[in-house]
Amino acid sequence: MEIRKVQISGGSSFIISLPKEWAIKNGIKKNDKVGVIEARDGSLVIIPKFKGKERTIEIDAEGDENYIFRLLLASYIDGYNIIRLRAKEINSFIRNVVKKFIKCSIGCEVIEEDRHSIVIKDFLSPSDLPFEKIIKRIVSVVESMHEDLIYAIRSNEKRILEDIISRDDDVDKLHWLVSRQYNILSRNIFGEEVFTNYPLLSRILERCADHACKIAEGIKNFNKISSSLEEKISSAELFALKIFKLSIKSFFDKDLKKANECIEMAKKINEKCAKINNEAIGKDAKSIIYIGQISDSIRRFSEYSADIAEYVTDYVIGLKE
Numbered sequence: 001m002e003i004r005k006v007q008i009s010g011g012s013s014f015i016i017s018l019p020k021e022w023a024i025k026n027g028i029k030k031n032d033k034v035g036v037i038e039a040r041d042g043s044l045v046i047i048p049k050f051k052g053k054e055r056t057i058e059i060d061a062e063g064d065e066n067y068i069f070r071l072l073l074a075s076y077i078d079g080y081n082i083i084r085l086r087a088k089e090i091n092s093f094i095r096n097v098v099k100k101f102i103k104c105s106i107g108c109e110v111i112e113e114d115r116h117s118i119v120i121k122d123f124l125s126p127s128d129l130p131f132e133k134i135i136k137r138i139v140s141v142v143e144s145m146h147e148d149l150i151y152a153i154r155s156n157e158k159r160i161l162e163d164i165i166s167r168d169d170d171v172d173k174l175h176w177l178v179s180r181q182y183n184i185l186s187r188n189i190f191g192e193e194v195f196t197n198y199p200l201l202s203r204i205l206e207r208c209a210d211h212a213c214k215i216a217e218g219i220k221n222f223n224k225i226s227s228s229l230e231e232k233i234s235s236a237e238l239f240a241l242k243i244f245k246l247s248i249k250s251f252f253d254k255d256l257k258k259a260n261e262c263i264e265m266a267k268k269i270n271e272k273c274a275k276i277n278n279e280a281i282g283k284d285a286k287s288i289i290y291i292g293q294i295s296d297s298i299r300r301f302s303e304y305s306a307d308i309a310e311y312v313t314d315y316v317i318g319l320k321e
Helices: 020-025 065-077 092-104 131-155 158-166 168-186 197-220 227-253 256-266 269-278 285-319
Strands: 007-009 013-015 035-038 044-047 056-060 082-086 108-113 117-122
Touching: 056 065, 065 082, 065 092, 065 168, 092 108, 092 117, 092 168, 131 158, 131 168, 131 197, 131 227, 158 168, 158 197, 168 197, 197 227, 197 285, 227 256, 227 269, 227 285, 256 285, 269 285
Parallel strands: 056 082
Antiparallel strands: 007 013, 035 044, 082 117, 108 117
16 A cells, blocks of 8 residues: 655645556546545545446347347446447448437447448546436436426426426436446446445436326326315325435435434325325226326335435444444
8 A cells, every 4th residue: 555645735625646657557647537436434436537448349230129229228337338239231220229329328429330330439437427416417307307296286287297207218318327337337446335325326216207207197197187186196296305305315414314304204105195095086997097196106206215215324324333
């Protein structure tokens, strides 16, 4: 282990120099950016640019659209930098699958194409978008989806429901990026627990967005929602959103008290959802299904928020070791 002297610049910035051999080996040059992450034990992990560590995979473009798309997405999430898609002939069908994949990924572009192959390259380095920044963006989108749900219910603005549903694609794209970043970094920093909370949180947030879509779809199926049902759905969704925001705050603040408050609040959601379900009494079969779908999604939205809070409790207690 090398010992480095800490210096202070400008009266506020603490500076240490990087080992020359390490910088040369990793291709670090003047004005390059490196990632700095705090580990559980308080030590800092420095993430260099991943030059010279490109991973390439070749895929046969055989099968239907969904199958080829899944292969591309799986390769992207696993951390491959270059994806080579091969076929007897690159036709419009394959090009459309590639266009769909490029739209659903972040940082990927087609760099080569001929009659028999398409080469896709990822230009995004993990140091360009830190985990916390991506997570905060996902949180922002999920919150806006559920806030707009409440507004759409109260104002009967069904066009907003379509916009809410479309935003689920943005959450999916960011969730896949978190998974990709995690896979890339975990290959370079073995066993670092500092990363494990972000993919978990990202997955839970993605499910919270899914349930915003399900609620929006359920509401869309009604020509007119009664004032009584509107009030009960709005009340439950507003309460669930409050739980969600508290769980996110407890995560970033590492606050055990807020986490516990969130878990206790989530226990009360069943009562509010039961009131929604009571509105189904005397309704036709389709309305009963839609009301049940809305109620179940609000309940599960709250439960996922409680899952975040429970994770915070386990994580913070682990830090005390």
